[in-house]
Amino acid sequence: MSEQRARQGVSLKAAALWFIKWFTLLFFLAIAILPFIWLVVNSFRTNLELETAPFGFPTKLSFENYRNAAVTADLARLLLNSVIVAAGSVVLNLVISSMAGFILSREKFRGRDAIFTIVTAGVLIPIISFMVPYFWMVTKLGLYDRLISLVFTYAAINIPVSVSLITTFMRAIPKELEEAATIDGCGFNQRFIKIIFPLSRSGLATAGTFCFIYAWNEFVMAMLFTSSVKSRTIQLGIRFFTSQFITDNTGMFAAIVLSIIPSVLVYAVLHDKIISGLTAGAVKG
Amino acid sequence: MTKKKGANLPWIIAYMLPLAIFFFAFFIFPLAFNVYTSMMRWKGGGEMTWNNFANYGKLLQDGTFLLSMKNNVIWALSQGFIQIPLATIVALILARNPRGWKLMRTIYFLPNVISTVAIAKVWTALYNPQFGVINGILKALGLDAGRNWLGDMSTALPAIILMTVIYIGYFMIIILASIMNIPKELYEAAEIDGATKIQQEFRITIPMIRGTLATAITLAMAYGMRHFETTYLMTGGGPAYSTSTMGIALYLKMDALRYGEASAAGIILILLGTLVIVAIRRALGKSDPMTEAAQ
Numbered sequence: 001m002s003e004q005r006a007r008q009g010v011s012l013k014a015a016a017l018w019f020i021k022w023f024t025l026l027f028f029l030a031i032a033i034l035p036f037i038w039l040v041v042n043s044f045r046t047n048l049e050l051e052t053a054p055f056g057f058p059t060k061l062s063f064e065n066y067r068n069a070a071v072t073a074d075l076a077r078l079l080l081n082s083v084i085v086a087a088g089s090v091v092l093n094l095v096i097s098s099m100a101g102f103i104l105s106r107e108k109f110r111g112r113d114a115i116f117t118i119v120t121a122g123v124l125i126p127i128i129s130f131m132v133p134y135f136w137m138v139t140k141l142g143l144y145d146r147l148i149s150l151v152f153t154y155a156a157i158n159i160p161v162s163v164s165l166i167t168t169f170m171r172a173i174p175k176e177l178e179e180a181a182t183i184d185g186c187g188f189n190q191r192f193i194k195i196i197f198p199l200s201r202s203g204l205a206t207a208g209t210f211c212f213i214y215a216w217n218e219f220v221m222a223m224l225f226t227s228s229v230k231s232r233t234i235q236l237g238i239r240f241f242t243s244q245f246i247t248d249n250t251g252m253f254a255a256i257v258l259s260i261i262p263s264v265l266v267y268a269v270l271h272d273k274i275i276s277g278l279t280a281g282a283v284k285g
Numbered sequence: 286m287t288k289k290k291g292a293n294l295p296w297i298i299a300y301m302l303p304l305a306i307f308f309f310a311f312f313i314f315p316l317a318f319n320v321y322t323s324m325m326r327w328k329g330g331g332e333m334t335w336n337n338f339a340n341y342g343k344l345l346q347d348g349t350f351l352l353s354m355k356n357n358v359i360w361a362l363s364q365g366f367i368q369i370p371l372a373t374i375v376a377l378i379l380a381r382n383p384r385g386w387k388l389m390r391t392i393y394f395l396p397n398v399i400s401t402v403a404i405a406k407v408w409t410a411l412y413n414p415q416f417g418v419i420n421g422i423l424k425a426l427g428l429d430a431g432r433n434w435l436g437d438m439s440t441a442l443p444a445i446i447l448m449t450v451i452y453i454g455y456f457m458i459i460i461l462a463s464i465m466n467i468p469k470e471l472y473e474a475a476e477i478d479g480a481t482k483i484q485q486e487f488r489i490t491i492p493m494i495r496g497t498l499a500t501a502i503t504l505a506m507a508y509g510m511r512h513f514e515t516t517y518l519m520t521g522g523g524p525a526y527s528t529s530t531m532g533i534a535l536y537l538k539m540d541a542l543r544y545g546e547a548s549a550a551g552i553i554l555i556l557l558g559t560l561v562i563v564a565i566r567r568a569l570g571k572s573d574p575m576t577e578a579a580q
Contacts, residue, residue: 017482024378025378025379025383028393028451028453032393032396032452033395035408036399038407039407042410055418096307099304100300100304103297103301107293107297124507124558125555126507126511126555126558128532128535128551131535131547131551132535132551133315133322134315136318137314152307155307156307156308156310159304159307188296192300217401220517238406239402242406253407253410256403259402260403263399267395267398271394275394278462
């Protein structure tokens with residue numbers, strides 16, 4: 001009897017644990033996707049529909065919000081600006097970080113490890129505390145309201161992350177490859193361009209993805225450095241829906257959906273690289 | 286490599302030069318400039334005049350700045366001690382590889398690649414008192430449903446913090462990777478000794494990932510100390526500064542052309558952020574905060 005009761009207790013406990021386990025997993029899954037599904041659904045509805053029935057579905061599939069958003073907020077322009085800024089900062093960031101990573105991973109000289117530590121410790125700096133100096137630099141250099149100010153800033157802010165990822169990646173490339181090439185008469189530049197750079201493609205892609213996502217999503221510096229439509233990025237454009245025509249929520253939702261698509265696409269294709277990039281450090285520590 | 290030592294030095298310098306220039310311009314110089322201007326009376330344009338730490342004095346007597354500091358501490362504590370435990374629980378479950386765990390891991394991280402602007406605007410709508418889903422759910426459950434979550438001084442801060450601590454993806458992935466690095470033999474041995482799954486988590490997993498947890502808590506708290514964007518987008522620091530943070534105070538000072546005070550706020554932000562990192566690392570007993578947090 002008592003044994004049976006004990007067994008019953010165990011299976012009840014197992015059932016409770018099973019329930020808690022799946023409840024937890026599903027709860028956080030819901031948190032991660034439901035708000036965005038709600039967003040997409042409502043981007044096809046009218047403001048009146050949204051305000052009267054927040055849970056409802058569109059009565060007819062209409063792209064009017066998208067059309068309105070595209071016209072009134074000049075979305076094509078804003079998206080193009082964001083593409084220019086993101087692409088520019090990724091290229092600049094990768095050029096700087098791969099050159100430095102090459103030296104930091106392959107050459108021996110005094111202070112090398114100290115440089116690596118100082119540069120990677122840059123992530124500990126709260127960048128928002130630099131709003132005053134950055135703004136001052138941008139206006140002093142005559143770069144205010146120009147996309148190039150964002151390209152430089154985003155490329156620079158991502159240097160600590162990129163240098164850390166790329167240097168770690170390059171360290172794993174066997175030395176023998178270069179030694180053989182050096183004997184064959186390969187110079188310093190060729191070692192980098194012909195051997196290390198191509199072999200590091202995967203590491204560069206990870207670093208580039210992080211930089212792209214950062215640059216595409218950044219808001220604070222874009223707000224601080226730009227004022228006119230000609231240099232406005234998409235993230236900033238979203239904000240103008242609330243101040244320009246106060247109640248156009250569903251129009252804003254359409255703009256948000258468009259702004260999300262590139263980063264979600266990049267993530268859909270490269271999520272393995274992103275996750276491995278994140279865990280590279282965790283495994284070590 | 287067979288060449289004489291030092292022959293590569295000009296190349297080394299050339300390859301490091303872009304990094305040196307950018308790192309100096311965007312990290313070293315701004316820090317020095319911030320320290321310098323924090324001791325100046327300065328309206329952004331025009332002359333700077335030395336005012337002998339008056340900016341710091343003003344900030345530390347300013348009720349709204351003190352409130353902002355307090356809010357940052359609340360932010361840091363909730364990121365470190367609500368978000369990380371939640372992330373750890375999910376990581377523990379996923380580490381047992383339930384069906385679909387890889388897909389779930391990918392989805393949990395998804396919000397981290399979506400912009401803060403998008404997330405803040407969606408949640409502003411979800412919290413909306415008229416058509417918001419939050420009140421809709423409460424109403425369906427027969428609860429008090431008329432609340433203006435973001436417009437009410439007593440609920441605005443908890444409402445914003447709540448929607449940020451439940452996005453666990455980033456830290457969950459780091460903790461999960463650390464758990465999956467634990468040798469399987471340890472669990473097999475525990476299984477033979479008759480330890481239950483729950484006991485295994487407390488006696489093996491948690492102690493084995495202590496270092497990672499310490500790093501995660503430290504980073505989460507550091508992010509809490511520098512919080513700006515979500516709050517700025519959802520409430521602008523209001524109502525009545527109740528959700529303000531040091532970052533928002535800094536921005537508002539700049540907006541009011543009090544650049545000296547804004548710089549001082551930046552320095553206080555850096556100092557408190559560093560203090561949190563050092564103190565937490567001390568408390569959790571792990572060496573070398575710099576290189577670990579940097580990775």
